[in-house]
Amino acid sequence: MLVVCLLVGHNAWLWLGKGITPDTDILALLPADERDPVLQQSFTHMVDSAQQRVVVLVGAKDWLDAGRAADAFQATLAPHAGLLAFDAMGDEAQAGWLASLQPHATLLVGALDEKQLREQPARYWTDSALARLYNAFSGPKLGAFRDDPFGLFAGWAQERAGETPVRPRDGRLFVAGEGREYVLLTYTLRDSAFSLRAQQAVLPMLDAATGAVQRAVPSAEVIKAGVVLHAAAAGRQASGEIHTIGVGSMLGIVLLTWLTFRSFKPVGLTVVAIGIGFLGALSVCWLLFGRIHLLTLVFGASLIGVAQDYGIYFLCHRLGADPALDSHRLLRRLLPGLGLTLLAAVIGYMGLALTPFPGLRHMAVFSALGLVFAWMTVVCWFPALIDGRSLTAGPLARRYRGLVTRWPRLSGGPVSLVLVAALGGLAVLGCSRLQVDDDIRSLQSSPPELIRDQVKLGKLLDAPSPVQYYLVRGSSAEQVLEREEALKRRLDPLIVQGDIKGVQALSNWVPSQATQAARLALVEDKLLAAGGPLAGLAREIGEDPEWATATAAHLRVAAAPLKIDAFLKTTAADPWRHLWLGEVEGEHASIVALRGMRYAAIPALAQAGTNLPGVQWVDKVGGISSVLGRYRAYMGWVVLGAYAVVFLVLLPRYRGRTWRVVAPTAAASILTLALLGLSGQNLQLFHVLALMLLLGVGVDYGIFLQEESGHGSDAPWLAVGLSAASTILSFGLLALSGTPALRAFGLTMLAGTALVWLVAPCFTVTKEETHAMPVLA
Incomplete structure (x- = not known):
């Protein structure tokens, strides 16, 4: 009683005092790559760069309508800036990053201009400068003409702008596509995207803003994307499943118990045992892990169908025993079987704890602890509260027990042999058709409309994939930049072929020192040398040689070496900072992301990085899928090993x-x-x-039936029927889960438990066979 009071008090403190909220981060189900911290951190960088952002495109066929719709959206969210802050990206921000790069402008030469510097004659550059001076449509101009007479810095800036289709327009960010013009709005979520509180607050706000857009411009389109949207959808789905699975299982158990024992006392005690198991599991898991995952609670709701086995086993024997028999004496007779059923179930659940998935380990520990607490409740409380006169056989018990005499038994007769052969043929045929699918994308459970918006937004913004990229490492930051540049040269043919549209890398913005030196030498030789294009330009515009000398000196001043650390402190680095990992575990690393990647080109992209020192192709989808496949095979062997362990545990008693x-x-x-x-x-x-869990559940039924096999008692038969029905109910509801992983789990348990229920009675023996094969008392 003291332990129960402590559990109730601790749970009350957790929910009411501490105000805990279950974690909804689906990535908790994925394996952590502990062997390669640099690789793991690179993935974290890519995910975290988008995790707290909500990206919205508000579009219409007319730009003015798109602007009015965007204003309505912003006005609705403006009062909630403390939770969802608007990311202002206006002309001032653009001017700021241009100013921060001006001291290095002469070194920043685009790839096309660098090629032309090597190939074009001096006259080409003089004419180019004259065109920039006199032609209003000769291209973008950044600053005074003297700051960039040949347009090299402007060409470099235009090349950088080409890394995204988004452009500034009328103080907004603009992108066009599919016959519409869109205003891009980006917001930063202040709380974690996986916080239930944030999800519950943000979604109504976004829905209200969308409604405001429809009222302002009925024809407008709103496309939203963000991790918080997917997390909220998963949270709503899991919350609903907790009620469906947990409440549905509980109601089913209550109904079955009432129809069997025709008393509220067994119903109440069964509910108490399950409740104590749930409270105990939650308390201990919180003390062990300091957190609880929402899917752990969903999965834990399914243990209701297992935890009640122990109470049902005792209650069925109490119903069939002599009313004069003391319940404590009855428990002592049943205790070996009860202990073995708990041990077999815990072995099954602990098999889940051998996986590399933190979420599954939490589920395994939660479920095993829940069973232990429920078992202890049955052993400690049921004998004291249930005596021989407490139970009366209900209609379900009376009718079901009549089946025991008619159930077929396995024997050496022709009928049994034919049935075994038929089932064996069915097993061979079915298993021969069984295919494997370890693709992590098959576990995607986000609503179709969210996925549709995500895909559409990705196409419009030409966003790179966060799960396929190159990881570049080196002993120093300079070596990393040099290796990025070597990789980009390898990727240039793939851009020409259309396999990718472009590359995002820090070396686009900060060339290696060797490249900066080479470009400065090229500018000196091809443009600034005596008698070169700059001198020719001075003559063409009527300036004296001193003007050319002074302009060359001015351009050399704007050739200060650009270092990666300095660049990362500027506003220009904000959109790209996630690509630079810096120093991790004694080495430097960065990410090279790919725009407009075709999935069919993944083999070619993987091949492009081979034999380049420090370059590693990362396909997180393929990597996780590979891990899932590897652990599927690994857990298959674990299941076989668990059968051997359970067999050895049971051997001393059943021989x-x-x-x-x-x-x-x-x-x-x-x-x-x-x-x-x-x-x-x-x-x-x-x-x-x-199948691992099915071992723990199914062996319970075998133990129930073999404990008193041949003694003529129908209590084990009734216990197996009730336990299987409850387990099928709970796991059957789990099979309705919208989470593909839980649905696959539930379908397997549903079919497996039903089959064990049908097959286990066939393996019981007669009284004569029991006497011929004595059981250890």
Whole structure:
């Protein structure tokens, strides 16, 4: 009682005092790459750069309508700047980053201009400068003519602007596509995108802003994207599933218990046992991990269908026993079987803890602890509160127990052999058709409209993929920049072929010192040398030689070496800062991102980085999918090992009948795989994880039936029926989950549990067989 009071008090403090909120970060289910911290940090940089941002495109066929719609959207969100802050990107910001780069302007030469400097004659550059001076349509002009007479810095800036289709227009950010003109609005979320509080506040705000747009310009289109939108969708889905699975399972168990025992006391005690299991698991998991994942609670809701097995086992034996028999004596007789069922279930759940997924480890620990607390509640409380006169057989118990005499038994007869052969053929056929699919994208569960908006926005903004990129490493920042430049030369043919549209890299903005020196030498030789294009330009515009000398000196002043650390402190670096990892674990690293990548070009992109020192192609989707496949195979062997462990644990008690305890679950697992194959389901890691749990659940039924096999008692038969029905109900509801991983898990458990229920009674033995194979008392 003291332990229960402590659990209730601790849970009350967690929810009411501390105000905990479950974590909704789906990435918690993914494996952390602990062997390569640089690679892991690169992925974190790419994800974090977008995690706190909400990107909105407000579009219309007419630019003025798009502007009015954007104003309505902004006005609605303006009072909530403390939660969702607007990122101002106007002319002042552009002027700021241009000014910060002006001291290095002479060194900043675009790739096309560098090529022309090497190939074009002096007259070309004199004519180019004259065109810039006298022709209003000769190209962009940044600053005074003397600051950039040949347009090299302007060409470089235009090249950098080409890294995104977004352009400034009338004090807004503008992009066009699909017959519409869009205003780009970006917001920064102040709280974590995975905070339930932030999600609950932000979504109504965005919906209200969208409504304001529709009222202002009914024909306007609003496209929204952001991690918070996907996290909120997952949170809503998981919250709904907690109620559906947990409440549905509980109602089903209550109904089954009432129809069996025709009393509220077993119902109340079963609910208490499950409740204490849930509270105990939550408290201990919080103490161990300092957090609780929302999917852990969803998955934990399914343990309701398992935790009640222990109470049902005791209640069914109490119903069928002599009313004069003391409940504590009855418990002592049942305790070996109860202990083995708990041990087998915990072995099954602990198999999940062997995975590299933090989320699954939390689920395994939560569920195992919940079973332990529920088991202890049954052992400590049920004998004291239930006596021989507390229970009366209800209509379900009376009708169901009549089936025990008619259920088929496995024997050496022809009917049994034909049935076994038929099931064996079905298993071989189904398993031969079973395919595997470890693609992480098959676990995508975001609403279609969110995915559609994300894809459309990505195309309009030409955004790079955050999960496919190059990781470049070196012993120094300078070496990293040099290796980036070597990689970009490799990628130039792929840009020409259309496999990618462009590259985003810090070396686009900060060339290596060797490249800066080479470009300065090229400018000196081709433009500033005596008698060169600059001198020719002075003659053409009527200036004396001193003007050319002074202009050359002015351009040399604007040739201060640009260092990466200095650039990262400027406003120009804000959109690209996530590409630079800096020093990690004693080495420097950066990210080279790809714009407009075709997925069919991934093999060519991977090949482009080979044999380049310090360059690594990163395909996070492919990498995680590979990990899922590797651990699917690994967990398959773990399942086989768990069968061996359970067999050895049960062997001292059941001796020659041990195989009868384990065989029903093994047969059900094989048939479940066959059914997956026949139904066209692809095998995933989560199917295998469910087979691990099925071992723990199914062996319970084998233990129940073998404990008093041949003694003529129908209590184990009734216990197996009620337990299986409750488990099927809870995991059947889990199979309705909108989360693909949980749905795969639930479908496997649904089919597997039903099959164990049907098969396990076939392996019971008669009284004569029991006497021939004595069981250790």
